[in-house]
Structure formats: structure tokens, C-alpha cells
Amino acid sequence: MYSTYIARQAILDRHSKTIGYELLFRDSPENKFPEIDQDVASSKLIIQNHLQGDIKTISLGKLAFINFTEKCLINKYPLMFDNKSIVIELVGHSTPTERLVKILKYYSEKGYRIALTEYDVDDQWDELFPYLSIIKVDIEKINPKRLQPVIQRLKPYNIKLAAEKVETNYQLQALAEVGFNFYQGFFYHQPEIIEGQTLAPIKTQMLHLISETFNTPLDYSKIAQIISHDVNLTVGLLKMVNNVGTGTRVEITSLKQATAYLGEDKLKQFVTILALSKLSTEKTDEITKQALITAKLMTSIANHSIFKEVSDFAFITGLLSAIEVILRMPIDEIVKTMPLATPIIQALVNKDGPLGELLSLTTDYITGNGDNINVLIDTYGLDKDFIHKEFVEASRWCQTLDI
Structure with missing residues (x-):
């Protein structure tokens, strides 16, 4: 676990109502952009606040303005977001190439809103x-009076003008007269730092996953197995499934189902972003190891007992059993960001149902809560020796993962 940082600055309309927030990557509590490649910054922003967080919460339910380079657009990163929730801010461009025109046409036809930044009033654009x-204009660099010819050229299109770096009320009044629709700057809202927590995938698992995605056709079973060895990858995968939902609720019961649901292109996006974000680490912690052992032990018990009816849900439930501690968030809030089957949600949140009792039995056994173990073992007619044997096997399996 380590801290993550993001800056958020409001964008307002003429009535001083917030229409959205520009989200800016930061790597420390210092409120400034780090010396980092823009592609990497975009990837880290997605990882920290979308795959493993909740970008809708960060942007308070308003539009999230996110910077994407041409490379990010080619890799189709925006498709990981609902087109109603974000504005694509084009950054890092110097000229409207033929390829860029085709890319923007592609996203426009898919219903995404696009904002041109760094606009210099040249008619090439x-x-x-x-x-x-939206066209965003840095009024420190461009005198608003130079926009009069542009406004005439914009009339056939439904394009709004947004002023960046608004510092004073005098500027605000002048900009409104010119024809600006939106405003952003210290006069309204200085970027605020939001600190959160994120996980990092285990480097060996990341390498295995990258290697596996080069194979054609993809072996979804093998990919699911690699992902299942890392809580972080599991959470990221489930959040991505949730993010690309088509409006119909998808109930995920296994990681193989989740990988197959995403399909080849989305899975490769997922892996690319994880790799590019460089959020890997050489080790994991005891909490994550316990979650792996819980998942393995739950599966073993379920396959050889009265719990067989929930055996398909056992591994993923055990793997997520420590997520509340890992993410330092209430479990009922975490499960809202994942498309989990109802029995899994009930087990994780309230320990309800057979799956919840299996989870209680397994976690109590691992942590040594003897009284509750004995009650559950007697209730379900389980063999203590069998459970102990499977616990040892689960611990040995976890050790073989070399994490």
C-alpha cells in the first residue's frame, strides 16, 4: 500500500455552477505536475482513480475532464469510461495530423465529448x-480579443469556449463579453490535492500476465489463474468489467468469466495500462497472503462438503475477503464498484447465506477463533482433520507463488 495523489480543479459556467472537474495527476502532496511523461501520467490517473478507485466520486458526480495524449487515444483508453461521465482533453499535440483527425472522428461518433487544449487560434485547427x-484557451498566452474571428468560424458548430487561468473578477467580466461559456482558474478554485490509497501488482505476476497476453488466441483460463494470484489485479479486473458495462447488470462469479466478458481488446488495454503506469512492486504483504490462503481453503472446503452449491463463488469471495483492510474503505462501498454476484456481495458485507458462513468458518479457522469454528463445524458436519490438511495445503500453495 502507498499513498496516491490527484489534483482536482473546478470548471464553472457563466452562473458560477460547477459543470465538471479537471483531474490532474500528482505524485506527492506538492500541488504541481511531476516531471513525468504525459502518457505515464494518464495511465497512473486511470489506475489510481478508476480501475482501483471511483472517478465519479472524485469528480463529485460531475464531468471528469481527463488529459489524453494521442498515444492514449490510439490505445483506446477513453473507452474504459462511460462517454457520459468524461470529457477527453487532448494534450501534447502540435498540429492536426490526418491521423489525429481520424481519431477524434472515431471518439466523436462514439458519443464522447472532446476538448481541444493549448489552442493558439491558428486556422489549421x-x-x-x-x-x-469545447475549446480551452489559456488567457495568459492568448489575448481574448484575438478570438473574435474564431467565434465567427465556430458559429456552424456547437462548440463552447472555456477560459483557463482566470485570476480576477475583471477578467471574468471581460471574458463573458467576448463569448466564453466556461471558466477555470484560481479566481474560482485552486487545484486541491486529494490523497488516497492504491495497491500495486506483484511484479512477477505482472510479467506473467503481459507474457500471456501475447498469445493468440488468448487462454482465458490461464489469464484468470494469473490474475487470481494477486488481489490488486483481481480488483482492477472487476472494476474494469463494471466500468465497461452496457447498462445490463453483469453478475460475475469467476475470474475466467470476467476475462472472457472483457474480451481480447479490453484485456490487453487492462494489461497495457497496468504496465505503463509502473505501479509494480517486488513484494506483497501478510494481508494479501492471508486473502490468497482464504480463497484456496474456501474452495477446498466447498468442493468436499455441503457448501458445494457455492463452490463456484468460493475463490473470488476469499480473495476479496481482506479488501476492506487493504483499501481502508468500508466493504459496502467497495462492492458498489464491482459487478459481483449477489451471494458474493452478501457474504462479503454481512456474512449472509451459505457462502457467508463458509467465509466465516474459513477466516475464523485461519485466525484461530475457536468457539465459532466448532459451532460451524458441528452444524455442517465437517471433518476438523480435513480442514487442517487443506489449510496446510493452501499455505503451501501460497508459498509456491513466490510472492
Whole structure:
């Protein structure tokens, strides 16, 4: 576990109502952009606040303005977000190439709003107008008076003008007269740092996963097995399934089902972002090891007892059993961000149902809560020696993962 940081700055309309927030990557509590490649910054922002967090919460239910380079757009990172929840901010461009025009046309046709940043009023950008929703102008660099000819050229299109770096009320009044629709700057809202927590995938598991995604066709069973060895990868995968949902609730019962649901392209995106974000680590901690042992032991008990009806849910439930401690968030909030089957949610949140009792039995056995173990063992007619044997096997299996 380590701390993550993100800066959030409000974007307001003419009535001073917040329409969204620009989300900016930070690598420390210092409120400044780090010396880091923009592609890496975008990947880290996605990992920390979307795959493993909740970008809707960060942006308080408003639009999230996210910086994407041309490379990020080619890799289709925006498709991981609902087109109603984000605005694609194009950064790092110097000229509207033919490839860039095609890319923006692609996202525009899919219903994404696109904001052109770093706009210099040159008419070379006019060919992008059919695909844009917003043009952002840095008023420290561009005198707003230079925009009068541009405003005339914008009339055939439904494009809003947003002023960046608004510092004073005088500027605000002048900008409104010019024709700006949105405003962003210290006059309204200085970027605020939000600190959170994120996990990092185990490097060996990351390497195995990358290697496996080069195979054609993909072996979803093998990929699911690799992901199952790391809580972080599991959480990221489930959140991604939730994020690409089509409006119909998907109930995930296994990691193999989750990988197959995403399909080849989405899975490769998932792996690419994890690799590019460079959030890997050489080791894991005891909490994660306990979650792995719990998952393995739950599966073994379920396959050889009255709990067989919930055996398909056992591993993923055990793997997520320590997620509340790992993420330092209430479990009922965490499960809202994952498309889990109802029995899994009930087991994790309230220990309800057969799956919940299996989870209680397993965790109590591992942590040594003897009284409750004996009650559950007697209730379900289980063999203590068998449970002990499987616990040893689960511990040995965890050790073989070399984590």
C-alpha cells in the first residue's frame, strides 16, 4: 500500500455552477505536475482513480475532464469510461495530423465529448471543429480579443469556449463579453490535492500476465489463474468489467468469466495500462497472503462438503475477503464498484447465506477463533482433520507463488 495523489480543479459556467472537474495527476502532496511523461501520467490517473478507485466520486458526480495524449487515444483508453461521465482533453499535440483527425472522428461518433487544449487560434485547427465540444484557451498566452474571428468560424458548430487561468473578477467580466461559456482558474478554485490509497501488482505476476497476453488466441483460463494470484489485479479486473458495462447488470462469479466478458481488446488495454503506469512492486504483504490462503481453503472446503452449491463463488469471495483492510474503505462501498454476484456481495458485507458462513468458518479457522469454528463445524458436519490438511495445503500453495 502507498499513498496516491490527484489534483482536482473546478470548471464553472457563466452562473458560477460547477459543470465538471479537471483531474490532474500528482505524485506527492506538492500541488504541481511531476516531471513525468504525459502518457505515464494518464495511465497512473486511470489506475489510481478508476480501475482501483471511483472517478465519479472524485469528480463529485460531475464531468471528469481527463488529459489524453494521442498515444492514449490510439490505445483506446477513453473507452474504459462511460462517454457520459468524461470529457477527453487532448494534450501534447502540435498540429492536426490526418491521423489525429481520424481519431477524434472515431471518439466523436462514439458519443464522447472532446476538448481541444493549448489552442493558439491558428486556422489549421478548424478541420477539428466538427468533432469538438469545447475549446480551452489559456488567457495568459492568448489575448481574448484575438478570438473574435474564431467565434465567427465556430458559429456552424456547437462548440463552447472555456477560459483557463482566470485570476480576477475583471477578467471574468471581460471574458463573458467576448463569448466564453466556461471558466477555470484560481479566481474560482485552486487545484486541491486529494490523497488516497492504491495497491500495486506483484511484479512477477505482472510479467506473467503481459507474457500471456501475447498469445493468440488468448487462454482465458490461464489469464484468470494469473490474475487470481494477486488481489490488486483481481480488483482492477472487476472494476474494469463494471466500468465497461452496457447498462445490463453483469453478475460475475469467476475470474475466467470476467476475462472472457472483457474480451481480447479490453484485456490487453487492462494489461497495457497496468504496465505503463509502473505501479509494480517486488513484494506483497501478510494481508494479501492471508486473502490468497482464504480463497484456496474456501474452495477446498466447498468442493468436499455441503457448501458445494457455492463452490463456484468460493475463490473470488476469499480473495476479496481482506479488501476492506487493504483499501481502508468500508466493504459496502467497495462492492458498489464491482459487478459481483449477489451471494458474493452478501457474504462479503454481512456474512449472509451459505457462502457467508463458509467465509466465516474459513477466516475464523485461519485466525484461530475457536468457539465459532466448532459451532460451524458441528452444524455442517465437517471433518476438523480435513480442514487442517487443506489449510496446510493452501499455505503451501501460497508459498509456491513466490510472492
